[in-house]
Amino acid sequence: MYASSTKTRMVNALEKVTGQARFTEDLEIPGLLYGVAVYSNISKGFVRKVDLEAAQKVPGVKKILLPENIPGRNLLGSHELSHPIISSKINYFGDAVALIAAESEEIARKAACLVKVDYEEKEGIYTIDEAMENGDLLFNHLQHFHGDIEAGFEKSDVIIDGTYFTPFIDHIYLERESALALPEPNGRLTIYGGCQEPYHMPTVVSEVLNCPREQIRFIGMSMGGAFGGKSEDSFMVACRAALLAVHCMRPVLFVVSREESMRSSTKRHEAKLYYKIGASKQGELTALEARVYLNKGAYLGSGGKLPPALNRVYWHYTGPYRIPNTVLNAYLLRTNNPCSGQMRSPGVPQICFAVESIMDQLAEALNMDPLEFRLKNVLEAGEVTANGIYLKDSVGIREAIQKGSRLFDWDSRRSRGSQGDTQTLKGVGMASSWHGISYGNEKDTAEARIFLLHNGKFLIRTGLVELGQGLQTVLARVASEELGVPMEQITITSPDTDIDPDSKNTTSSRATVVGSLAIRLAAQEAIKNLISHAARLKGGAASDFFWKGGIVHSKNSAWSINLADLAAQTGSERPLLVGNGKWQDKAGKKGYTTYGYAAHFVELEVDRKTGYIKLLRLVVAQDVGKVLNYQTLKGQAIGSAMMSAGYGLLENIILEKGKILNPNLRDYRIPLFTECPSIKCVFIEDPCSEYVFGAKGAGEPSAVPTASAIANAYYNATGLRIYRLPITQENITGGKKQA
Amino acid sequence: MKHLINFKVNGISHSMEVTSNTTLLALLRDSLKLKGTKKACGTGDCGACTVLVDGKAVNSCIYLALNIDGKEVLTVEGLSKNGKLDFLQEAFIDEGAVQCGYCTPGMLMSAKALLDEHPNPTEEQIRIGLAGNVCRCTGYEQIIQAIKTAAKKRSEYEFQDKES
Numbered sequence: 074m075y076a077s078s079t080k081t082r083m084v085n086a087l088e089k090v091t092g093q094a095r096f097t098e099d100l101e102i103p104g105l106l107y108g109v110a111v112y113s114n115i116s117k118g119f120v121r122k123v124d125l126e127a128a129q130k131v132p133g134v135k136k137i138l139l140p141e142n143i144p145g146r147n148l149l150g151s152h153e154l155s156h157p158i159i160s161s162k163i164n165y166f167g168d169a170v171a172l173i174a175a176e177s178e179e180i181a182r183k184a185a186c187l188v189k190v191d192y193e194e195k196e197g198i199y200t201i202d203e204a205m206e207n208g209d210l211l212f213n214h215l216q217h218f219h220g221d222i223e224a225g226f227e228k229s230d231v232i233i234d235g236t237y238f239t240p241f242i243d244h245i246y247l248e249r250e251s252a253l254a255l256p257e258p259n260g261r262l263t264i265y266g267g268c269q270e271p272y273h274m275p276t277v278v279s280e281v282l283n284c285p286r287e288q289i290r291f292i293g294m295s296m297g298g299a300f301g302g303k304s305e306d307s308f309m310v311a312c313r314a315a316l317l318a319v320h321c322m323r324p325v326l327f328v329v330s331r332e333e334s335m336r337s338s339t340k341r342h343e344a345k346l347y348y349k350i351g352a353s354k355q356g357e358l359t360a361l362e363a364r365v366y367l368n369k370g371a372y373l374g375s376g377g378k379l380p381p382a383l384n385r386v387y388w389h390y391t392g393p394y395r396i397p398n399t400v401l402n403a404y405l406l407r408t409n410n411p412c413s414g415q416m417r418s419p420g421v422p423q424i425c426f427a428v429e430s431i432m433d434q435l436a437e438a439l440n441m442d443p444l445e446f447r448l449k450n451v452l453e454a455g456e457v458t459a460n461g462i463y464l465k466d467s468v469g470i471r472e473a474i475q476k477g478s479r480l481f482d483w484d485s486r487r488s489r490g491s492q493g494d495t496q497t498l499k500g501v502g503m504a505s506s507w508h509g510i511s512y513g514n515e516k517d518t519a520e521a522r523i524f525l526l527h528n529g530k531f532l533i534r535t536g537l538v539e540l541g542q543g544l545q546t547v548l549a550r551v552a553s554e555e556l557g558v559p560m561e562q563i564t565i566t567s568p569d570t571d572i573d574p575d576s577k578n579t580t581s582s583r584a585t586v587v588g589s590l591a592i593r594l595a596a597q598e599a600i601k602n603l604i605s606h607a608a609r610l611k612g613g614a615a616s617d618f619f620w621k622g623g624i625v626h627s628k629n630s631a632w633s634i635n636l637a638d639l640a641a642q643t644g645s646e647r648p649l650l651v652g653n654g655k656w657q658d659k660a661g662k663k664g665y666t667t668y669g670y671a672a673h674f675v676e677l678e679v680d681r682k683t684g685y686i687k688l689l690r691l692v693v694a695q696d697v698g699k700v701l702n703y704q705t706l707k708g709q710a711i712g713s714a715m716m717s718a719g720y721g722l723l724e725n726i727i728l729e730k731g732k733i734l735n736p737n738l739r740d741y742r743i744p745l746f747t748e749c750p751s752i753k754c755v756f757i758e759d760p761c762s763e764y765v766f767g768a769k770g771a772g773e774p775s776a777v778p779t780a781s782a783i784a785n786a787y788y789n790a791t792g793l794r795i796y797r798l799p800i801t802q803e804n805i806t807g808g809k810k811q812a
Numbered sequence: 813m814k815h816l817i818n819f820k821v822n823g824i825s826h827s828m829e830v831t832s833n834t835t836l837l838a839l840l841r842d843s844l845k846l847k848g849t850k851k852a853c854g855t856g857d858c859g860a861c862t863v864l865v866d867g868k869a870v871n872s873c874i875y876l877a878l879n880i881d882g883k884e885v886l887t888v889e890g891l892s893k894n895g896k897l898d899f900l901q902e903a904f905i906d907e908g909a910v911q912c913g914y915c916t917p918g919m920l921m922s923a924k925a926l927l928d929e930h931p932n933p934t935e936e937q938i939r940i941g942l943a944g945n946v947c948r949c950t951g952y953e954q955i956i957q958a959i960k961t962a963a964k965k966r967s968e969y970e971f972q973d974k975e976s
Contacts, residue, residue, distance in 0.1 A: 082905050082906065082908075083905070083908065083910060083911075085913075086904070086905040086910045086913075087905060088913075089910045089913030089916050090888075090891075090897070090901040090904050090905060090910060090913075090916055090920065091848070091888065091889070091891070091892060091897075091901065092846070092847070092848020092849070092887070092888035092889045092917050093848070094913050095847070096850075096914065098851070099847035101845065101847075244948075245946075245948050246912070246914075246948060247850070247852040247858065247860055247912070247914040247915050247946070247947070247948055248850070248852065248912070248914045249852070295912075295913065296912060297850070297852075297912045297913070297914030298911075298912040298914060298948050298949055300948070330854060331852065331853045331854060331855065540912065541911040541912025541913065541914075541949050542911070542949075543911070704907075704908030704954075705908065705911075707908065707953075707954065708908050708911050708949065708950050708951075708954055709911075711950065711951035711952075711953045711954070712911065712947075712948070712949045712950050712951040713951075714951060715951035715952070716948070716951075737853065737855055737857060738853045738855070738857035738858050738946065739855065739857045743946060743948060744951075744952075745943050745946065746938070746939040746940075746942045746943050746945070746952050746955075746956070747939045747940060747943045749939075749951060749952050749953070752951065752953050
């Protein structure tokens with residue numbers, strides 16, 4: 074049985090505290106060139122002419138590329154509305170009009186300043202409302218109906234509706250996107266970088282270079298955070314590095330400054346959400362109508378017209394509640410803003426803000442405690458969601474609310490009501506959320522290969538990626554349990570597309586889950602093969618032997634053989650593939666196997682004079698199915714919650730006609746040490762029977778509800794209902810004072 | 813224009829010509845190949861590039877290399893002594909204060925400057941002392957715990973050292 078209490082250190086922590094971990098920008102390769110892009114100065118229009126003369130004269134400039142220099146498809150993806158690698162039609166400020174390679178970053182940047190671009194500027198479309206009025210800008214419209222919405226609202230004793238707004242926000246992974254492309258004379262090209270979709274990288278790059286996919290190899294380096302952003306954004310820097318590298322036939326490191334990263338990287342979708350929810354006098358939800366508008370920005374990315382955010386809006390729009398009558402209309406809109414993409418539970422934090430705000434308003438209208446009201450309506454195991462997903466087991470939202478509230482001391486804190494002193498107002502609030510684990514479709518697959526090394530240790534390749542979330546630690550731990558050997562005997566590798574299996578993306582809180590499922594299958598095969606191997610050595614049938622703690626024992630005698638001896642007997646010093654496991658979700662699968670749930674509780678104070686909001690206390694309760702590694706889990710849960718707190722209080726990409734006015738970490742602020750409250754965590758272990766040890770992915774559920782809990786606590790303190798995040802001075806003026 | 817400067821990094825003496833606009837970060841990473849110090853913003857807003865100059869924490873991305881003439885620089889590579897990890901490094905591992913690890917070198921150096929000045933810091937002092945270091949992964953909680961643990965172990969060790 075899995076011992077979750079064991080305090081396991083993160084496997085690669087030592088290299089990170091000594092400065093030895095190697096990130097892409099740390100690579101030293103002889104003859105390295107530096108690549109930069111020349112970004113557009115307008116957000117909509119055409120490039121009439123590019124004058125490269127002055128830039129080309131800068132000593133040390135090796136190559137300047139324009140769209141016509143791209144040998145293959147000038148798009149980052151298969152859709153015609155995907156992001157061009159180098160643009161002649163401009164759709165936002167992050168379009169690149171030229172690429173430059175030079176002997177140093179300084180020279181490349183100097184040359185970039187000297188590229189003269191003549192634009193024909195057009196009027197752009199920036200807001201969701203403008204885009205809705207223009208029919209050509211609707212990328213997609215999804216609908217969902219459940220029950221009878223009119224009858225549902227007729228049965229309601231209380232109905233609350235409202236329109237809510239959430240901003241574009243940036244991932245702010247501390248390591249900016251970077252890629253190093255190393256061309257070989259034989260036509261092959263190796264890309265070193267950090268990417269959440271390693272196996273897709275060769276496909277994307279080969280299409281741009283117009284070469285066979287097999288010519289491109291991707292090797293994953295240490296990654297300085299990702300949060301969903303290092304998919305499309307990693308492909309882009311890799312394609313640009315690769316183009317420059319093949320044109321110069323020298324290695325190229327493509328770098329972006331923080332400002333360029335914020336200008337050109339994907340964002341969490343800006344959203345406008347109209348929600349109307351009804352409940353009976355008894356406090357039971359009766360009907361929910363939602364209209365969700367997502368601002369996709371300039372181009373389509375992964376998922377094409379059904380990006381993860383829109384897909385997740387579809388599967389999550391009701392919140393984790395039982396509502397018999399629901400209707401959704403969700404719209405994905407094109408504008409001349411930064412592109413939106415995947416960011417921690419795409420689409421769900423936006424929904425959570427609308428749903429959880431109205432849940433509190435309904436509770437107030439019904440004169441019920443907001444927590445009791447939620448507990449009356451949360452989904453239970455055995456129920457079917459509005460979208461038709463049967464929740465077989467592992468529905469820990471009730472327990473999360475109950476345990477979280479006890480740890481927070483909700484009853485006594487809430488009953489004290491909004492209070493404070495002459496200087497401040499105090500308030501408490503909570504919010505619940507859910508996040509569907511992995512993809513929830515039949516394309517969901519993962520593979521693990523277990524190699525026996527000459528020294529008797531195991532090497533495991535999955536193609537899944539360590540982003541800083543602790544994946545290698547968790548997978549090593551799972552493999553150690555499955556193989557029955559100490560964790561120290563197991564190494565989990567970083568991606569290399571020449572030799573790894575394709576386990577798809579390290580996104581969607583899926584890597585722990587699908588990686589473990591594949592490793593379990595691989596471990597079973599490995600044990601079987603190692604027993605057979607021993608049987609051949611000793612003589613006898615495999616059934617005469619058994620496996621225990623990394624040693625094959627004979628059932629009939631005292632004979633046994635350990636892994637190092639077994640490896641030596643193969644007569645080869647190369648890693649020996651002993652187990653291959655491929656897991657695939659069920660054919661015809663539609664909808665998630667399970668959800669991860671979270672309930673967050675917040676206490677805050679508001680300065681009566683300045684309006685400054687200080688978080689005092691935060692409790693994070695999360696249903697994870699099973700704790701695999703307490704330390705990394707806690708880091709994920711608290712880190713997620715503070716990212717959501719930033720969404721609630723600070724973060725906002727400020728745009729003026731598509732131009733980002735705060736593309737730096739001084740004007741775009743994320744939470745600091747001084748802004749984080751005292752944080753406590755409680756994990757609910759309601760196991761999912763389909764998964765290894767019952768563990769569900771944990772990276773996203775807690776990234777959803779904190780901002781909403783803060784907005785509810787703010788209302789509790791001040792009586793002002795928040796309709797627009799983040800809760801800043803400017804946005805508060807839009808709040809309605811409750812009568 | 814180039815200037816000759818003399819300085820020590822992690823105890824080793826160097827004499828080098830630098831241009832007026834060379835940053836300390838560029839000197840460390842590009843000239844001395846000490847890649848442990850990270851660049852995340854380049855504008856002095858995030859603290860990932862923090863190193864110590866004569867014991868004081870500075871953002872090396874906006875600190876001119878010229879200013880280390882005659883001084884001693886300590887980077888994350890110089891934290892462990894004779895193969896033994898610093899108390900802070902040990903505590904960062906033990907308390908789970910490391911996730912992606914990109915902010916970690918800067919965090920460690922700011923924390924060292926703090927503990928050198930305040931051997932037993934209050935939580936408030938830790939929060940203020942490290943307010944210039946940004947982390948996106950952890951939510952800071954386990955970093956605070958690690959610094960508290962390191963401070964405790966360090967003072968116990970120094971106490972034993974005096975006793976023996």
